[in-house]
Amino acid sequence: MKKTTFIWILLLFTHLSYAQELPKKISETDFSIGKSVHIESVLLDETRALNIYLPPSYSIDSSKTYPVIYLLDGSKDEDFIHISGIVQFGSFSWINMLPESIVVGIGNVDRKRDFTYPSQNKLDQTEFPTSGKSEKFITFLEKELQPYIDAKFRTTPVKTIIGQSLGGLLATEILFKNPELFDNYIIVSPSLWWDDEKLLDLQPASYDSNKSIYIAGGKEGAIMERTTKELYDKLKETKSQNTKLFYDFLENKTHGDALHNAVYNAFESLFKTDKK
Template identity: 50%
Template sequence: MRFLLSILFLFTGNFVSAQNTKANQSFQIGKIEEIHSAILNETRTLNIYLPGGYSADTLKTCPVIYLLDGSANEDFIHIAGLVQFLTMIEKMPPTIVVGIANVDRKRDFTFPTTIKKDLVDFPTTGFSTKFISFIEEELQPFIHSKYSTSSSKTIIGQSLGGLLATEILLNKPQLFSNYLIVSPSLWWNNESLLRNPLTEINKTDGKKVYIAVGKEGQKMEADAKKFADLIRVNKKISVKFNPLPKENHLTILHNGAYQGLEFLFDSKTN
């Protein structure tokens, strides 16, 4: 009996010890990287989500999602959660998410404006060209060199992030395969992006573009639809315009991104 009690005590002690060890562990959904940008003259933080079972040996290549507003207290956690869930139910392949943490989103996501009031209210704006160069010349090569990536690259942007994603699509569409654009701030600079010549986008093909907008005011809703209609002229681009009238500017991203990822990664729409 004494022997049995000793064995039981030993087993119970080990079990409790194992539970305590697990209880003290951190639960992690990603890793943090830093990249120094010579173009921006600053070090930028990246939040990286790697799909379950990821390793350079077992997963040869993965698509990459580049998430604007990708700070931990912004959109990274819930977008990574959507990607994990959609991967689990086999709606999309195992995918890496690169959340680009913000320093000054008004500076990085906007091109110069001629509107005097905006220049007064938002004095740091107007440097999207440098940020786009950072993505093209520094960030994408950095991710490609460190991770097993395929040629599939998606950008997700909302609001001013949607403005930046639109600017890239119209001027440098080759930077991404897929564009997930939610509530783009196309009102910027008196809607000048909507008057841009479509020279570059008319030369591209095989892109998939998803545009969502909620109940967000007549101008934003009309601009989003006009933008979708403009790029639909190129029949070689697959476009989905998705009005979500039950959502507003604060609530739209999660539902909009869920439906957008389903569309972008649906093989039937390729």
């Protein structure tokens, strides 16, 4: 056997012997980014799951208060984890994109029921037989959820809502009918086709001029793209002088993957301050 061949074989066996020596487990703990809470809703007559992200400083500085971001479609297997990640990243001191915030992910029971107002369109009624209960859900947000969060956690008065697809339809309905419920609206790919686009026929209710509204969508078909832009144009015509309004067309995104990029862009647009 040649000397070089022998050396390679020796090195191979040496490598295999090391590879078989697995590291010993020293300890193991669960890793968590938040807490899950279940509340009994009298208005909805059901239990609702909340997933809550608290900033790292929450347990350190007991005098500090935090704005709250309410996330529709906020179940753990929906958008809670990745949106909370953007909030954590954006609030790092070296990023300084938005203030440290509490995220309240609202888990779904029946989003087609909760996120839609009654439609007169027969196809809507057939395909969404449980739909049309958004008024009750909005009342739940106002009368039960927001008071619970404000009582349970150290919050500031500043509230943001994030809604995508049917959640974007609901966020738009709240902006038009109950704008005082939130200070900042992040509306992504709203399903404004609902009820033959009749929500766009409404005149938005008057509201405090110091609101921030971000609207975004991607390549989602002619109706979705048109109605999203029409929402922006309508709000642009009616907004007050101090209202911040942004529109973002994500050309390389579709209905399924627009939310993450849109929320990141929204945080930069709505909250960005000078970086340290």
